[in-house]
Amino acid sequence: MTTSPIASSSPAEPASLPTSIRQRLMHIERCLFWKGEVQRADLIDTFEITTVQAAKDFRLYMDSFPGNMAYNQSRRRYIPQGRFTPALIRPDTLDEFADMPSAQVPVARWPLPLRRASPEVLLVMVEGVRDRRMIEVQYQSMTGQAPEWRWLSPHAFASDAERWHVRAFCHKRQEFRDFVLGRILSTRDVDATDIDPAGDTEWNTFVDVLVTPNPRLEAEQRQAIGAEYQLPEDLELTLKLRKSMLFYVNAKFEPATTEDPAAHQLFVAALKESE
Structure with a gap:
């Protein structure tokens, strides 16, 4: 008896298939999970494959995960069965599906401009x-009146989940700082740098941050x-992060001046440097 190459697959242990096939499955x-149906056109249009290849992919999926989907003759598409259980994806956030059009599942987003x-x-x-290298950049600081040119020696990137920063030595301020990538308007000269990233103490120091629901709730x-x-x-979660990122964690979770504890559901309860 021949065993399907992905019959024992699980989200934690992806099947040992070529990446292209695994992505299509x-x-x-x-x-199936988001739209409640799938057609060959979903694969053909997304991956630019032939109808023959799409048919093979559907057969492979059904053979590998029997009971998850079946072809509905009247609707002319595949639909999930009563025992449908995702085997290859881990649907724990809507971010993975929100861009997939579905007439049955309306989605709205905040109309905020993207930070790029x-x-x-x-x-x-x-x-x-x-x-x-060190780079001369035109940077729009929040403290300055107009963009100004300054030399930076960048050595890393970091995200606060809302925007990307570059961690760099600022030759004007003579210290390591964060710079929002979207506020770098342009670049000019590039030169060699003798700045050692090992000297960025806040970047190289890790801290344990204890986050917990607001005790006033x-x-x-x-x-x-x-x-x-x-x-x-x-109800206590310890986050290990670079000390330079602590500002952004505090800005997100630290309670502001308000009498309503529900306005700040999580906050930093304790902090210590990691060993």
Whole structure:
């Protein structure tokens, strides 16, 4: 008896298939989960494959995961069966599906402008980090009246989940700082640098941050927040992060001046440097 190459697959242990095939099988599963149906056109249009290849992919999926989907003759598409259980994807956030059009599942997003850097700036900054160079950049600081030119020696990138920063030595301020990539308007000269990233103490120091539901909330509310963020039973989660990122964690979780504890559901309860 021949065993399917992905019959024992699980989200934690992806099947040992070529990446292209595995991606198409995962897309089949996303459509089943999100749209409640999948057609050959979903694969053909997304991956630019032939109808023959799409048919083979559907057969492989059904053979590998019997009971997950079947072809519906009247609707002329594949639909999930009553025992459908995702085997290749881990659907724990809507981010993976929100861009997939579905007439049955409406989605709305905040109409906020995206924070992006220009491709030209990104190219120069990435090369600067990779090749250990210092770069003259035109930067729009929040404290200055107009953009100004300054030399940076970048050595790393960091995200606060809302925007990307470049960690760099500022030759004007003579210290390591964070610079928002989207505020670098342009670049000019590039030169060698003798700045050693090892000297960036805040970047190279790790801290343990204890995050917990606001104790001013009612017990039931604290439990609800714990479930939402998948906190341990004691409702305390320790995050290990670089010390330079602590500012952004505090800005997100630290309670502001307000009498309503529900306005700040999580906050930093304790902090210590990691060993």
